[in-house]
Structures are given as structure tokens and as C-alpha cells.
Amino acid sequence: QLQLVESGGGLVQPGGSLRLSCAASGFGVDYHAIGWFRQAPGKEREGVSCITGSGASTTYVDSVKGRFTISRDNAKNTVYLQMNSLKPEDTAVYYCAARAFTQCGPPTGYLYWGQGTQVTVSS
Numbered sequence: 001q002l003q004l005v006e007s008g009g010g011l012v013q014p015g016g017s018l019r020l021s022c023a024a025s026g027f028g029v030d031y032h033a034i035g036w037f038r039q040a041p042g043k044e045r046e047g048v049s050c051i052t053g054s055g056a057s058t059t060y061v062d063s064v065k066g067r068f069t070i071s072r073d074n075a076k077n078t079v080y081l082q083m084n085s086l087k088p089e090d091t092a093v094y095y096c097a098a099r100a101f102t103q104c105g106p107p108t109g110y111l112y113w114g115q116g117t118q119v120t121v122s123s
Contacts, residue, residue, distance in 0.1 A: 002026035002112055004096050009117030012086055016121070020081040022096030022114060030054070030074040033099040035110060036081045038092035038119075045107075048094070049081060053102030063089075086121045094119050 008020040022034060035050040049070040050059045058070050069082040079096060094117050097110040 004098060004112055004114035006094060006096050006114040006117040009094060009119045011120045011122065013123050014087060014121055016086050017082070017084045018086065018119060020083065020094055020096075020117060020119075022079040022081075024077045024079075024098065024112075027098070027112075028074070029072065029077050029079060029098065031102060032111075033102055033104045034070075034072065034079040035097050035099065035104065035107075036070065036079075037095045037097060037107070038090075039095070039116075040089075040092040043092075045095075046092075047107060050099075050104035051079060052104055057104070059104050083119070086119075088121045090119060091121050092119060093117065 036048040039045040072079045098112040
């Protein structure tokens with residue numbers, strides 16, 4: 001069974017940090033670019049970051065550049081999103097997804113999605 005499972009979400013104060021994990025089963029993540037997305041209440045889903053199958057290239061949405069870092073451990077079949085200097089506007093459900101290709105690209109190319117993990121940034 002092909003599956004992505006996110007973990008690591010929670011409640012954190014502004015300025016705090018969280019590390020999200022995206023564990024894959026049933027397929028090897030090294031054959032797929034993996035993206036992180038988020039959706040806040042009443043807002044459209046937004047692409048946050050992506051990492052290529054090799055891990056050689058990464059992309060970030062402008063609002064998280066310098067604060068978030070995406071990485072992958074292909075031996076563990078897991079992709080991570082380290083989130084530092086969190087802001088209230090980062091509050092959302094975070095999803096990971098696997099593309100059909102090893103390169104990052106438009107959201108339409110994502111085949112497999114996790115169930116999401118809630119991140120709440122509040123004092």
C-alpha cells in the first residue's frame with residue numbers, strides 16, 4: 001500500500017520551532033520529488049517547499065525562505081521540514097505529497113498525499 005504519513009505538528013509559540021516528518025511506505029521516495037503544502041482555514045492550499053528525488057535541489061515559497069529547511073533521508077524513506085522562527089501566519093494543516101517525477105514542479109503532478117498534520121502558532 002502506497003502511503004505518506006506526516007507527523008511532528010503541534011502547538012508552538014511565535015518564534016518557536018517544529019520539525020515535520022513525512023514517512024513513505026510502499027514506494028521509494030528517492031524516485032519522487034516531495035513537496036510540503038499547507039492550508040489554513042478559509043484559504044487555498046499553498047505550496048511551501050519541494051525537494052528533488054536526489055535532494056540536490058530545493059524550492060521554497062517566499063514567505064518561508066530563511067526560516068524553513070526541507071531535507072530528506074532516503075535510507076529512512078523520510079522527508080523533513082524544519083520550521084524555525086514560526087509566525088502565527090504559519091498556522092495551517094501541513095501536507096506532504098509525492099510527485100510523479102524526480103523534479104519539482106506544478107501541484108498537478110503530485111500523485112500521493114498524506115493526511116496532514118496541524119501546526120498552530122500562538123501565544
